[in-house]
Amino acid sequence: MKFGVFFEISVPRPWGPETEYTVYQNCLEQARLADELGFDQAWAVEHHFLEEYSHCSAPEIFLTAIAMQTQQIRVGHGIVTCVPELNNPIRSAERAAVLDLVSGGRLEFGTGRSATWTELGGFGANPDETKKTWDEYVRVIPKMWTQERFSWQGRAFSMPERSILPKPYQKPHPPMWVAVTSVGTEIDAAERGLGSLGLSFGGVGEQAQKIAGYRKRIQSCDPVGEFVNEQVNTVSFLYCHEDDEKGITTGQRMAGTFNYLSEQTLATRQAYPTPSYLSPGLLYQLRQESTSGPEGRVPEGLTIGDPHRVAQAVARWEEAGVDRINFLLNVHEMVPQEDVLASMRLFAKEVMPQFQRDETPEPAGATAAGGA
């Protein structure tokens, strides 16, 4: 089991001149501490226009800052929105390659397509097309990284032959992932040999079934990249405190606030009738899971409470077949920064050592050896 941190970068109103600066600096400090404590990955979302919920619209820059301030931790795009109106695929491949180079081969490349009309409508994107454009992107980007010269005639974009430069440091290319927020996308990931990022539907028991389906399907996949990235990442809230009650109370407030903020956005499904969007919005299943526990009890798998309780939750994820858990550390700056850092330290001291760490180079198929 590996552990990571996951940044949405939510910024509460009122927005004074220092507000966004302070939140960004807090997140960078959390990333530096995560690196020191032995967390394996730091992921950052790509979101646009999502007032207060997420001000993380340029994750490649934020992740570059993390990479420059840390030594070991891997940096993850969680995710690059694979929609032409938001990101040109050539620029996505170029930016990712540069980040992989300057980080010394520490990039994890997540892909997805956005879940909100707020974002898609803001860029004039057609929600009916995003699944198709995502599929095209994940097939061409690894070719851009590995072929010296590349050309393409496709549906989402076309280009004459060019050398797309630079190439990533990891060879043959960085590991690729898919954001999985609606049922069935885990099979999309498996069919393409991609890692499953944020597999968060249903309770832990239900996830175990989905993970088993993913693991089975990926055995016969037709990988879009040069190697199969068979890994399952999930995401949870983390608030670890010596006082179990305080840990639970604070963690549940974080989950509730996250839910409240995300519901203020306009899910694609609410605005634009289409079979292309079955999931009711941003990390909906995570939000459901985090608030749907039996009366008076912490929902299963939610990593909040004292170290013993948090370790039990991690163990449940491990049993379910999850390889990595990424933690949301704060929401809306509701937890003071010193308490966030204390929670991370306590987790690293009391919980992390209980889980066997795989120290082998990660993942199979991609190496950071530089020249191939």
Next chain:
Amino acid sequence: MPLTGTRDLLTIADTAPLLTSLETEPWELKGAQHLQLHYELGGDRQALLPPSLHPSIPPTLLVNVTHVPDSEVGAFTLATVRVGCRAGARPRGLLVRGYCDSAAATSVLRERWGFPVDLADVHLDPSYARATTSVTLDGATILAGELVDPQPITGADVQYMATLALARVARDGEETLLIQVDPDYTFDRAQRGVPRLTAFDAEAWNLPGASGAHPISASLTTVDMTLPRLRYLVHPDRDPLKAVERLPQAQPA
């Protein structure tokens, strides 16, 4: 805390209906044709909502026209224009004025669900290539629009937002409240198209400054719809987290 509205709804409550009972029975309306034109809202998003509601991100303008071919009060056509918003974390559409072409239906809608509707000429005309709608009040067109380029979809793809209707309620004294009306829908047919709003008199809908700024989608459905028992009220001037009142007859959501 997300942004909240600033509008004092008491200033427009005089035209709102008076409910003397909150224990209405459901009303099943079969074979209704329902047109929705969904736009991003132009105008001051906070000035159109009361303090108990958050503007959605982005705020929206929802034009809904329902033609009911038959009911206990005969056929009628109802037009509403709502502001898409959030009551706490729930998606809702605020209704402060609507129009209906039947006096009998207007009375039922006002007295049993608190719909702030008045009489006007309301038309909904679906055809193969488009569906047009218009509302005429005292000879003036206060709404005209259409769905164009219809494409078949399934009813499962369509989501309608529940309404919060501005009404006065006689309980221990008279209160100005928002009545939640969240109909059940059973879809028979559904089409999606492009919305076109060609005339909109914001003042006539009690939404000063509002406009359809950017088209999102249009849908035309044939549905059996049931106006429900009342379950929730919203106190317009309260904090969003304390504004919702669950009625005794409400079943757990």
